[in-house]
Amino acid sequence: MKLQPVIHLVIGGIFLFSIAGCASTRPDKNRKLIWSDEFKDKGLPDASKWNYDTGGSGFGNEEAQFYTKDHLENARVENGKLIIEARKENREDKKYTSARLLTKGKFSFQYGTVEVRAKLPKGRGTWPAIWMMSEDMKKWPDDGELDIMEHVGYHQGYIHASVHTKKYNHIMQTQKTDTLFVKDASEKFHVYKADWSPEKIEVYVDDKKFFTYENREKTPGAWPFDKPYFIILNLAIGGFWGGKEGIDDTIFPQRFEIDYVRVYQNK
Incomplete structure (x- = not known):
């Protein structure tokens, strides 16, 4: 399976906002839970819900890690949380290991709300992400990409959200992001x-x-988001965005912790 880059340049405003505590979104009677993982069972992630991307290809971003599969050190459930852990260890020609989990082939949805409660890793070289791509991805960026959360360790605390389409994408430096x-x-x-x-x-x-990204133009080049998408959770190391200022080898291991993933259908 060939997945395309998730890297972006930052274009648009920066909102400065400090959030205290472990806030969660308010209950809404106008939406119905259609899929979730609460990470209650210790051990490997639920194979009925998650697949893996594996290997050390760099994934179009020159990433420095090797993504493993069914390797508890890199992806496991403990204490009610999914732990995606990046480690400094050799695997083939890479110096780091980590994991990338996705619901492709297991679950996808069209329109609704996705919520992920998470705590992010820290340190120069880390690059966690929560994002989505088309279940029927044929060509990037034509089939679209939605990035709900990205964070690069050298820019601590700045949360990025973006969309990529044929007309608006980081290759042309036209992507929509904040x-x-x-x-x-x-x-x-x-x-x-x-x-x-x-x-x-x-x-x-x-x-x-x-x-906010609005469907103003109503063309496939600007709005490919009219088909089922799947969810991706990963912790990359390095790459031409995450590794822009190098990788601090003293920070490892680093953990991307996810409390739950929930998808709602809006009435």
Whole structure:
């Protein structure tokens, strides 16, 4: 399977916003839970819900890690949390290992709300992400990409959300993106949420909306988000964005902790 880059340049405003505590989004009677993983069973991630991308190809971003499969040191459930752990260890020609989990082939959805409650790793060279791509991906960026959360360790606390389409993407430096500062993103859990409808995509940290992309042009080149998408959780190391200022080898191991992933259908 060939997946395309998730890297972006930062274009647009930066919102400075400090979020205290372990906030979560408010209950909403107008939506129905259609899929979730609460990470209750210790051990490997639930194979009925998650697949893996594996290997050390760099994944289009010149990433420095080797993604493993069914390797507890890199992806496991413990104490009710999914732990994606990056480690400094050799695997083939790479100096680091980590994991990339995805629901492709297991679960996809079209329109709704996805929420991921997570605590981010910290340190120069780390690059965690929560994002989505088309289940029927044929060509990037034509089939679209939605990035709900990205964080690069050398830019601590700045949360990035973006979309990529044929018309708007980082290759042409036209991607649509915005940034929110969350000072305790690596110390406390926060809810990263995307509301997706035929009219627009809105991205939040807890209840703070900081990115909106509207379906104004109503063309496939600007809006490919009218088909089922799947969810991806990963912790990359290095790469031409995450490793822009190098990798600090003293920080490892680093953990990307996920409390839950929930998808709702909006009534």
